[in-house]
Amino acid sequence: MTLALKDVELRVGAETHVYPTRLELAARGFNILLGPTLAGKTSLMRLMAGLLRPTAGEIRFDGHDVTAVPVQKRRVAMVYQQFINYPHLSVFENIASPLRVERVPGSQVKSRVGRIAELLRLNALLDRRPSELSGGQQQRTALARALVKDANLVLLDEPLANLDYKLREGLRDELPRLFADRDCTVVYATTEPAEALLLGGHTATVDEGRITQFGETSSVYRRP
Incomplete structure (x- = not known):
């Protein structure tokens, strides 16, 4: 584009x-x-x-x-210099949030989040909350949310x-x-x-x- x-x-x-x-x-x-x-x-x-x-x-x-x-x-997807993640959601749900808004079917949400999480080495962290992540992991989560949106x-x-x-x-x-x-x-x-x-x-x-x-x-x- x-x-x-x-x-x-x-x-x-x-x-x-x-x-x-x-x-x-x-x-x-x-x-x-x-x-x-x-x-x-x-x-x-x-x-x-x-x-x-x-x-x-x-x-x-x-x-x-x-x-x-x-x-x-x-x-459009935008990532800021601050770590902007939803503190009450798991890493999985943070990444999935734009797909939930778009009402993407659950099976597609799981596969798309899994693919992006693997790319950004977040697979083992999907059940954690942002407060349990390092700064780099939090920013990778924000990047994953931008990338999953296509x-x-x-x-x-x-x-x-x-x-x-x-x-x-x-x-x-x-x-x-x-x-x-x-x-x-x-x-x-x-x-x-x-x-x-x-x-x-x-x-x-x-x-x-x-x-x-x-x-x-x-x-x-x-x-x-």
Whole structure:
């Protein structure tokens, strides 16, 4: 799925959070939003997801205007840097929650959760509650919930930022493998140029609500 922002702008009162932006992102590979904290990366992601409505411009999925389509009617999954899991549910039910909302039959829920849990090495933890998990296990649970949904747009908003160095390195190495066979557009926000380079794909640099550069990640890294 291609994702296109056509002169998308976001104003809140007298403040401009996202200046008019034109950007086209393709499926396969990572699309990186690289910039400092408060640069506008999260605002761009929330616009892409449908959590915010742009003040001006259009958002298109595969050429179709979805600007006014509410988030619950889009096939979108989002993972934040905080460990957002339901504390009263088991790991299995946390992962299964979007499938329950979509009323997927129970047999399919079990097989889809099992497949994603195996991919993310969560098989032995499915009966545990989030409070019984390490930070890395909690974030893998959040990733599993995003992946099980079979979304055509996956937004990862600094998903590894709150992990220690070793856990961050391990999960970052896993991410390209997790999305290698999925026909979806992946957008990944980070403040770290080295992380963008490791993930590859294409990078848009973001600063004060503006896209300042866009291209293959290696080219952006060499010629900032």
